Amino acid sequence: MEGNLNALTTIFTEFYYWVTIVMMFLIHVGFCMYEVGVSRRRNHLKTLMKNAMAIPLVTITFYFFGWWIYFGFPNGPGIAGGLVTAPFAEAWNPLMGTHLSGVSPGETGVTPTDAALWHRLNGVFWGAFLLFSITTASIVSGSIIERARSGAFWIVAVLVGSVLWILDASWGWHPQGWMVKLWGYHDAYASGVVHAIAGGAALAFLIVLGPRIGKFRPDGTARDIPPHNVWLVTIGLFLIFTGFWGFYAACNIPLISPATIAGQITGETWTATNIYLAPTTLSAITFNFLMSLSGGMLAGYIVSKGDPFWTFSMGLCGIISASAGNDLYHPIQAMLIGAIVPSICYKLHYFVERRFKIDDAVGAVAVHGYGGFLGVVVAGFMLWGQPSSPYEGFAHINPLGNFAGAVLMFVLGFVPTFIVCKILNSMNLLRVPAKVELEGVDFALNHAFDASVREVGTAEKAMIK
Amino acid sequence: MSTNGMESWAVDLKDIGAIYPFQGSEVVMVIVGLVFWIGWHVLQTRHENAEIEADMAADRTGEETRKAIDRH
Numbered sequence: 001m002e003g004n005l006n007a008l009t010t011i012f013t014e015f016y017y018w019v020t021i022v023m024m025f026l027i028h029v030g031f032c033m034y035e036v037g038v039s040r041r042r043n044h045l046k047t048l049m050k051n052a053m054a055i056p057l058v059t060i061t062f063y064f065f066g067w068w069i070y071f072g073f074p075n076g077p078g079i080a081g082g083l084v085t086a087p088f089a090e091a092w093n094p095l096m097g098t099h100l101s102g103v104s105p106g107e108t109g110v111t112p113t114d115a116a117l118w119h120r121l122n123g124v125f126w127g128a129f130l131l132f133s134i135t136t137a138s139i140v141s142g143s144i145i146e147r148a149r150s151g152a153f154w155i156v157a158v159l160v161g162s163v164l165w166i167l168d169a170s171w172g173w174h175p176q177g178w179m180v181k182l183w184g185y186h187d188a189y190a191s192g193v194v195h196a197i198a199g200g201a202a203l204a205f206l207i208v209l210g211p212r213i214g215k216f217r218p219d220g221t222a223r224d225i226p227p228h229n230v231w232l233v234t235i236g237l238f239l240i241f242t243g244f245w246g247f248y249a250a251c252n253i254p255l256i257s258p259a260t261i262a263g264q265i266t267g268e269t270w271t272a273t274n275i276y277l278a279p280t281t282l283s284a285i286t287f288n289f290l291m292s293l294s295g296g297m298l299a300g301y302i303v304s305k306g307d308p309f310w311t312f313s314m315g316l317c318g319i320i321s322a323s324a325g326n327d328l329y330h331p332i333q334a335m336l337i338g339a340i341v342p343s344i345c346y347k348l349h350y351f352v353e354r355r356f357k358i359d360d361a362v363g364a365v366a367v368h369g370y371g372g373f374l375g376v377v378v379a380g381f382m383l384w385g386q387p388s389s390p391y392e393g394f395a396h397i398n399p400l401g402n403f404a405g406a407v408l409m410f411v412l413g414f415v416p417t418f419i420v421c422k423i424l425n426s427m428n429l430l431r432v433p434a435k436v437e438l439e440g441v442d443f444a445l446n447h448a449f450d451a452s453v454r455e456v457g458t459a460e461k462a463m464i465k
Numbered sequence: 466m467s468t469n470g471m472e473s474w475a476v477d478l479k480d481i482g483a484i485y486p487f488q489g490s491e492v493v494m495v496i497v498g499l500v501f502w503i504g505w506h507v508l509q510t511r512h513e514n515a516e517i518e519a520d521m522a523a524d525r526t527g528e529e530t531r532k533a534i535d536r537h
Contacts, residue, residue, distance in 0.1 A: 264473055264474050265474050265477075265478065267479055269477065269478035271478055278474060279478060295501075298505050302505065329486065330487070330494060333485065333486065333487075333494065336497065339501065384467065385467025385468060386468060386471055
């Protein structure tokens, strides 16, 4: 009976994560629609392909090394211990393929314990984390539209999606991560580990890249470049909202017994947990997701004077700003955080644009970067003194730990991306030439399209009798 | 001391109730939430009034309105 219960739990968990992967794909559909909606007509196709090709590139690199980084680096290494052995996550291990619960005779690199745990969970865990990776990379994509070279973005997408974010997840979003152990870092739904790091990377890219031609007037004030299709932007953002349900669910462990956690929890009550294996419920995150989204949209409507682009973006920012603590907040707290933080981020977006001439076409640095950063900082105060983990000896959640963690996340996204962009720029691989930017990056594609339409039209007309 | 009264997870979950911060201030939070909601309607109405006033003040001749009808 116990064996059957364990098997059912494993299969339920496998199916649960599989569903979250399907849902999270909607985030990427949303990002593509959103970016194309914001871009001008002469840049649509390259904008679409730039974002879409992040999917296969991050997927294969996350298979090759990203998944292993998550399990290998929770100690730093060198901060709370050494490199952790994780054979089941190595690309050449048999558990990174179709496998059942035993160990075949002569099979190397697979222990009975690893096989029993990972044979059904490795692929779906990998897939769920991969979708976080693609999301993180994709956040950078929107900021740089209409002038960045696609190849430059794809290199940065692999850096951010398959190295940087998963490294910070290993540190601060892992049951044994050193930031959790030593700093009491708490970031349950990835305000910092996904959004702040992506915002930092986007800001670095934008600084090296420079603004779009025509974005700033000769006197230095900014011109508005409105979205070409506000309906596409709206549907894109609503698809991102929808996909975020999968994102939130995938941040939880759906069902686990206190004995399996083997921490301090006593009794027989099984529970869902956050990524740190501390108890929470799907009901809690449902309350808080919707209340923080609503707080963001209501505040966004007021501060932007009813602008649809910013109202919906601030809804997303509301979720992001409450995500660090949405496993533990009261819904009204989530609503107020989701209203106040996005209002600050909106003001910061325009301040940075005016002061530093940063042309962030979709406001990603504000929504994800500042929203994620401030969300982590707020969680440090709101959850002050609470246990960060069910394991003994971990630091408690505290403002300093979360502030330092938020800085680390933003900087970890910013510095490596800045260096890589500088190198690409020095090789003329970062930005398209001004002539191409003015023509539109789809210039040749549009010419070929028009020529094909003309040729077919001429042939068809010749057949009219 | 912690904001939700929990110092560790060394507990039996069947004995634990609410775990959100600042328990006991639910009524205050609801009042703040209601003020936020009502305040939103006040601000939204002011904004919409200003918008309508601007629309009313624009296009005294009706020419732009005719163009808008054709365009949209």
